[in-house]
Amino acid sequence: MSATSPLAVTFPDASAISGATPRIARARYKEWDRCDLTFVELSEGTAVAGVTTRNICCSTEVELCREYLKGGTARALIVNAGNSNAFTGFRGREAVMAIVDQVAAHLGCSPSEVFVSSTGVIGVPLPKDKAEAGLRAVFKAAPCSWEEATNTIGTTDTFAKGAVASAIVDGKRVELVGIIKGSGMIAPDMATMLGYIFTDAAVDAAFLQKLLSASNTQTFNCITVDSDTSTSDTVLAFATGKAGNTPLRFFDDAGADAFAAALHDVCRQLAHLVVRDGEGAQKFIEIEVTGAVSDESAHRIGMAIANSPLVKTAIAGEDANWGRVVMAIGKAGEPADRDKLAIRFADKWVAQAGLAVDSYDEAPIAAHLKGYDIRIGVDIGLGSGRATVWTCDLTHGYISINADYRS
Amino acid sequence: MSATSPLAVTFPDASAISGATPRIARARYKEWDRCDLTFVELSEGTAVAGVTTRNICCSTEVELCREYLKGGTARALIVNAGNSNAFTGFRGREAVMAIVDQVAAHLGCSPSEVFVSSTGVIGVPLPKDKAEAGLRAVFKAAPCSWEEATNTIGTTDTFAKGAVASAIVDGKRVELVGIIKGSGMIAPDMATMLGYIFTDAAVDAAFLQKLLSASNTQTFNCITVDSDTSTSDTVLAFATGKAGNTPLRFFDDAGADAFAAALHDVCRQLAHLVVRDGEGAQKFIEIEVTGAVSDESAHRIGMAIANSPLVKTAIAGEDANWGRVVMAIGKAGEPADRDKLAIRFADKWVAQAGLAVDSYDEAPIAAHLKGYDIRIGVDIGLGSGRATVWTCDLTHGYISINADYRS
Numbered sequence: 001m002s003a004t005s006p007l008a009v010t011f012p013d014a015s016a017i018s019g020a021t022p023r024i025a026r027a028r029y030k031e032w033d034r035c036d037l038t039f040v041e042l043s044e045g046t047a048v049a050g051v052t053t054r055n056i057c058c059s060t061e062v063e064l065c066r067e068y069l070k071g072g073t074a075r076a077l078i079v080n081a082g083n084s085n086a087f088t089g090f091r092g093r094e095a096v097m098a099i100v101d102q103v104a105a106h107l108g109c110s111p112s113e114v115f116v117s118s119t120g121v122i123g124v125p126l127p128k129d130k131a132e133a134g135l136r137a138v139f140k141a142a143p144c145s146w147e148e149a150t151n152t153i154g155t156t157d158t159f160a161k162g163a164v165a166s167a168i169v170d171g172k173r174v175e176l177v178g179i180i181k182g183s184g185m186i187a188p189d190m191a192t193m194l195g196y197i198f199t200d201a202a203v204d205a206a207f208l209q210k211l212l213s214a215s216n217t218q219t220f221n222c223i224t225v226d227s228d229t230s231t232s233d234t235v236l237a238f239a240t241g242k243a244g245n246t247p248l249r250f251f252d253d254a255g256a257d258a259f260a261a262a263l264h265d266v267c268r269q270l271a272h273l274v275v276r277d278g279e280g281a282q283k284f285i286e287i288e289v290t291g292a293v294s295d296e297s298a299h300r301i302g303m304a305i306a307n308s309p310l311v312k313t314a315i316a317g318e319d320a321n322w323g324r325v326v327m328a329i330g331k332a333g334e335p336a337d338r339d340k341l342a343i344r345f346a347d348k349w350v351a352q353a354g355l356a357v358d359s360y361d362e363a364p365i366a367a368h369l370k371g372y373d374i375r376i377g378v379d380i381g382l383g384s385g386r387a388t389v390w391t392c393d394l395t396h397g398y399i400s401i402n403a404d405y406r407s
Numbered sequence: 408m409s410a411t412s413p414l415a416v417t418f419p420d421a422s423a424i425s426g427a428t429p430r431i432a433r434a435r436y437k438e439w440d441r442c443d444l445t446f447v448e449l450s451e452g453t454a455v456a457g458v459t460t461r462n463i464c465c466s467t468e469v470e471l472c473r474e475y476l477k478g479g480t481a482r483a484l485i486v487n488a489g490n491s492n493a494f495t496g497f498r499g500r501e502a503v504m505a506i507v508d509q510v511a512a513h514l515g516c517s518p519s520e521v522f523v524s525s526t527g528v529i530g531v532p533l534p535k536d537k538a539e540a541g542l543r544a545v546f547k548a549a550p551c552s553w554e555e556a557t558n559t560i561g562t563t564d565t566f567a568k569g570a571v572a573s574a575i576v577d578g579k580r581v582e583l584v585g586i587i588k589g590s591g592m593i594a595p596d597m598a599t600m601l602g603y604i605f606t607d608a609a610v611d612a613a614f615l616q617k618l619l620s621a622s623n624t625q626t627f628n629c630i631t632v633d634s635d636t637s638t639s640d641t642v643l644a645f646a647t648g649k650a651g652n653t654p655l656r657f658f659d660d661a662g663a664d665a666f667a668a669a670l671h672d673v674c675r676q677l678a679h680l681v682v683r684d685g686e687g688a689q690k691f692i693e694i695e696v697t698g699a700v701s702d703e704s705a706h707r708i709g710m711a712i713a714n715s716p717l718v719k720t721a722i723a724g725e726d727a728n729w730g731r732v733v734m735a736i737g738k739a740g741e742p743a744d745r746d747k748l749a750i751r752f753a754d755k756w757v758a759q760a761g762l763a764v765d766s767y768d769e770a771p772i773a774a775h776l777k778g779y780d781i782r783i784g785v786d787i788g789l790g791s792g793r794a795t796v797w798t799c800d801l802t803h804g805y806i807s808i809n810a811d812y813r814s
Contacts, residue, residue: 054738055737056737056739056744057733057734057743057745057748086730087745087758087761087762088762088763092762121730122730122731123733123762123763226716226717309633309805309809310809313805313809313810314810316806317810323491323493323529323530324529326464326529326530329464330463330464330465331463336464338465338494339496341464341494351494351530353496354496355494355495355497355498355530356495395806395810396803396806396807398716398806399801399806400803402716403724
């Protein structure tokens, strides 16, 4: 494991979620002496929703998740760390089906209520025998904390990433705990990112899916570390219903707004944490685009800036090189007019109406760039479309991690 | 200047081109003691063609080039190094117009026959007084070699990049010399790339444009260093006509094929040289995509692979991590079927029909990856579309150059 990211955030005080019990064990998918198999047992009637990678070459796990999500209920989550099982053909599929069957038999549930994720190297079939022995061990293990579970789903992560929120729904207090792994191969349509949100709220599966999809658009799909999109990305939300509220089904149900806000907050926190653990990250960068012709256009412009190696290296060098921001806007392929552009760092405009501002004073901007949290603002000057995206800088650390990584 | 790229190629033995005379001088656009102003005087009747960046935020120079190309004739090329004059509003435009007027007055030609390019930092208006004094000096300078001119147009380049070719047209031998600068901000729609091709052949301007545009599609638009696209990219071709052949106007003219092939060869050589001087490059990577649903689809898949930071760092680490190639194919957004994909390094297939080949032997591939020239092949298995693109690896050198660069 690399040194902890300088942008790390302490794991929150995450309460137990009634009806969701995490356990961990050593399946030894790699030659390491750490827990790498996570099992979260979910009580009967748990609703599930999910979003997955758009990468065409997705893993069997992702395909199965999509299929099983149609059922809307879950009894178990299994996460394998150290092997993504992606691009492993029929051998990989056999391994996942064996896991599903073994867990379903253990719980006496339908196979379609067992959700499996795997993360790690691509192209090596998940060893069935190790998974089988690991499952036997994890079934007998004592329940663990959310932080221990988070460490177990991690691979190249440098710190455990979690988020909590709560809301009052129908007079009952409901809790949400989110955990996530991922630090590289992070891009618009999700990431080498496995995220799981657990709540004791009672929520109809279809409504939970609506809420998660909406939040996903403004959180997980607005982050990028390196523009690369994983074949395994998955975020699942599980609602056990143990809080005892009347199940949420519609936006105008009592407490639906509060629950939606809490869920959104957890998604946003988790998304930011992934960027804060971006491979080699030394700076957390927020890019706010306004004045675009539409929100979608603003999003694409923001992502063009966030994915530009030249912008990201400039920030790494604490250089207010706004010319590179101009370049990135220009290559986004979206409507823009050079002579209407305005660019700021933090709240200081450096360029307006297509050229450097007359009063340009680099000192406060240089001071801002020395910090850990960098804000870039871009006004396109054409309309009212807006979007905010997040990324990190591109450093020697990214190269070191990725020119050496391999199981 | 950084250490010379390990992929550098020696400047060729470039002959004089009758009717095209290069001269250089010190305008001192930056605080450096080197020539940074290039002037190539072209004889009357020189035909010109060109291709420019698609970056919306292009420089005044690029806008003027596009306008002047409509005239089809050129008498002078001016290249300023050290300041791109991009995103400098009316001040930048004034500086370029002053240069155009001064050169036109000197030569007694139309302003629309004067082509100006500038390269370097964005956002700082080109200093008019330095340009004026520089032009006075360069008008009086002795003619120089193509290699000296190439060094003068360069900025972060680590070696002088040139290419030569010749052809027999209408019984006359015609010569072509190409020179180019650029090493970063290189992407599909051209690069921080300024390229100039000079020939003594007589070629109709419209026909020259057709040939250049066609070659551009398969050469300059098939290279990428970092996916970033410059605001100043320009490639111009000048045909002085001094070889005395009957001017080429149509594809079935005698010698048209030979000239087109020579021009294409120069373009391809120049494009490869830019990649070989990619910032921090230690490996030259050729990516050949076959079996796509169309050539355009193959091109986009190739570029997704060539722009993937994870693929590029894997090659830097001499790691045959074909899983990252799969990931990049999957994120390209083009038709692909995971279970039909095949991937090779050099001529060794590592994966076929969606999983690793049974006889996979990493030794010969590891040996290939230790070399300077890396070949990746991808067969999509769906159609007959094909494309070849070129890139370099992503190394610590790229970070060092770009986290520190600034005028």
